[in-house]
Amino acid sequence: MDPVCPLALLSAGTSAIVAEVRAGKEMRLRLAGMGLCPGARVRAQCVDRGSLIVSVGDARYALSRGIATKILVGELEAA
């Protein structure tokens, strides 16, 4: 799947599929443990200038813009 945009650019209510995580090794392994790895379906719940709360499965995470710009997503689906 081709990445379309960083997670940080999603608007509230949009869901998408993680295509790539452009972060260091440790961070990637950690994110995988949290369910944020390529193939995962995420949904932006609250968005504030690139920082956002996303839901992944039954979990919800708050991410700062810094990391949210490193997670690339595709297959966007507006609410």
Add this chain to the structure above:
Amino acid sequence: MTGIRIALTGNPNVGKTTLFNALTGSRQHVGNWPGVTVEKKTGRIDWNGHAIEVIDLPGTYSLTAYSADEVVARDYIIEEKPDVVVQVVDATNLERNLYLTTQLAELGVPVVIALNMADAAEAGGCAIDRERLSALLAIPVVRTVGTRGEGLDDLLDAAIREVETSPHHEHTVGYGNDAEVMIASIVDVFSADKDLTKRYPLRWLAVRLLEGDENALDKIRDSPAHTGVQALLSGIDPDEYEVAMADRRYEMIAAVLPQVRTAGAGGMNVSEMVDRVVTDRYLGIPIFLALMWGAFELTFAVAAPFVVLIEAGLAWLSATIAGSIEPAWLASLVGDGIIGGVGAVLVFVPNIFILFLILSFLEDTGYLARAAFIMDRLMYAIGLPGKAFIPMLIGFGCNVPGIMAARSIEGEKDRLITILVNPFISCSARLPVYILFAGAFFGAGAGGIVFLLYILGIAAAIGSAKLFRHTILPGESSPFIMEMPPYRLPTVWTSLLHTWSRGAMYVRKAGTIILVGALVVWCLASLPFGVEYGSSASLAGALGHLLEPLVAPLGFDWKVAVALLFGFVAKEVVVGSLGVLYGTGEGGDALSTALLADPGLSAATALALMVFVLLYTPCLATIATIRKETGSWRWAGFSVAYGLVLAWLLALIVGHIAPFFLGGA
């Protein structure tokens, strides 16, 4: 039967500590946010003739440890090899929780799943077929509700059964042809190293190496098989394997889930709607400030009648003692020393308890985790991750656990800065000082003044963090990722218990360290023999006069100087010492009157004093914790010196500009 060690592990905020408390009867702190447990805790129970040791580990998402507290959890499981690992699984969040399960199973340790919060999942209409799950994973699954202590007996029985039935089947994820061939060749090379074979499950080690786990590489550094494995690994791209293997694990989980779970009707998500409001770009911070301000106002309003009651009780006690104890010096020791010192602190117990109750309530609902998110942008601007906000919030109760909570912060520099600024967060020990002075000098405006002091503490922490980031600890802050727990309506019982465990610490302190402090001050105020009690001719007076030049520019006299010196032990001692020095054994109200009557103290001086107490030298316990957590006296010493300088400067400024706002001193 020998002892059995059971390690409790699992994702953050799944109820491990609640279960631990229920199992062992302890009262460890439980919160509704991830990362409350930062070090392992041990409890013991006897169960059907087995001596069981239960170890509560910090939460972790995977066995790839990322922050200091996750390292504690991982190393315990891998290196200490508990007899059985109980993974506490949040039944409402099965998918992500099972990821850790796949890694635990790979390790080959006996695992039992405690399907916790089962009641919440069922209330959401989600039914989980435990027997099927157990059969598919080849791991016993026990239903538990930690908050009500349900399923504990079954859990212990299942854990013991797992220990007694060996060997254990290692149920692992199949990683597909390519990876499996690699795994097999790595295992083959390693099997020559008997020492390594004894210490680690080889398949697990091979998987970690393929994923490119640095920690696993460290473990094989000394193995004779090292070069052989390096040769195998040099031909591959670990990033590719990493993605593929995570994929396989989630695929396996995805295959299991529909067989065991009938999802409830999704419906409206209340959490999400509340989140939209409280994390709103414009409303978020005002809502947070309003809640905090309301908390302090409510604290003063509700506590007032209880304070009156305690004061009356102390006055009665003091009068009774004065009339019935001989000789006079002993009556003075008990009346002025013990009741004057300890009583002055005890008067604030209602305030402390009510503030804790409100903060516990906010914490238990899950709101504070949102507050961390709202603050992240602000924190980022000052060069700290939003997570640093949690140690700060804990610091409002006490800086010692606040500083310890910094362990969940990933970057070493981030962690150091978070530790160093924590003492500026106004802990509960400082509250009595504010209540005394704000109450005496600002009357109805007391709540507002105390609120401002808390804000000043936050501002000092933020300013210092920015300063450190630009000077001694330069660098980028690590990114903020934090799980947002679901909103929960805390039960009255958990909130009260929570409040009690924190408040009791305060009362215990009054009975120990503050009692000793008060007695020392009493001795200094009474010696040499024959001197007028608490006068400037006493030892305390001499000491105070010695220090007076240092604090004179701030408008403080020798009595305040002595109180501040003893406040070094614990900040409540400032109040206790003043109670002793002013000789107002009857408690807070009399002390307020005495302070108001002192011509040396104006409202501006009182404000400067409160600012000084807020910022100066952390108490002994905090300094010891900084030493322990940073591993160096250098940082502890730095913290003391920096705090003193900052307190002195700000108190000077406040003392000089306050009169303009207060309409003349």
